[in-house]
Amino acid sequence: MSSAAVRIRRMSLSDLDRVVEIAQSLKDAPHWPLAAYLPALDAKAVPTRVALVAEDAAGVTVGFAVAMVVGPQAELETIAVAAEGQRRGVGRLLFAALAEKLKLERAEEIYLEVRASNGPALGFYRALGFRETGRRPRYYADPVEDALLLALRLA
Ligand SMILES: CC(C)(COP(=O)(O)OP(=O)(O)OC[C@H]1O[C@@H](n2cnc3c(N)ncnc32)[C@H](O)[C@@H]1OP(=O)(O)O)[C@@H](O)C(=O)NCCC(=O)NCCS
Numbered sequence: 320m321s322s323a324a325v326r327i328r329r330m331s332l333s334d335l336d337r338v339v340e341i342a343q344s345l346k347d348a349p350h351w352p353l354a355a356y357l358p359a360l361d362a363k364a365v366p367t368r369v370a371l372v373a374e375d376a377a378g379v380t381v382g383f384a385v386a387m388v389v390g391p392q393a394e395l396e397t398i399a400v401a402a403e404g405q406r407r408g409v410g411r412l413l414f415a416a417l418a419e420k421l422k423l424e425r426a427e428e429i430y431l432e433v434r435a436s437n438g439p440a441l442g443f444y445r446a447l448g449f450r451e452t453g454r455r456p457r458y459y460a461d462p463v464e465d466a467l468l469l470a471l472r473l474a
Pocket residue numbers: 345347348349396397398399400401404405406407408409410411412433437438439440441442443444446447
């Protein structure tokens with residue numbers, strides 16, 4: 320699969336089983352229960368969320384991302400690409416599409432928290448231009464670990 324064959328579209332209810340399956344298969348992805356995605360699919364829900372999936376040429380969902388918008392700030396809540404589809408530019412495509420949608424929602428900056436030991440994600444976020452803005456000591460449990468705060472200007 321090359322990223323050229325990948326299409327980015329809004330997440331829908333019928334995607335959720337696969338989205339949960341992808342997240343569960345990745346130790347570093349947030350393991351949300353299916354119901355946690357529902358507010359992201361509801362255009363009227365507050366706060367506003369943008370939820371996208373990436374699907375391959377065969378129509379198989381290979382990645383997804385969810386972000387929340389509060390005022391001029393967006394938070395990247397989760398982003399994941401199935402292990403077999405990683406390092407092919409899918410995450411980059413997903414994030415670029417997400418950033419465009421967030422700008423339409425008037426977000427000017429996007430921030431996120433990430434486990435300090437999540438080297439692949441840190442490499443990915445740095446490649447996208449994120450900068451470290453802080454550290455939250457012992458933010459995560461199982462195992463206990465610091466969170467790094469990263470941010471990127473969108474506007
Ligand atoms: C983070 C993640 C979404 C990246 O998705 P991806 O589709 O593999 O990323 P891309 O192929 O678009 O990578 C874009 C760039 O990011 C950087 N990058 C991506 N994966 C990397 C890794 N494992 N190590 C170092 N840098 C990495 C590289 O610079 C890469 O460009 P290159 O391949 O030309 O060198 C994916 O690794 C993933 O799903 N991880 C598990 C879940 C997770 O940790 N999510 C984040 C926490 S919520």
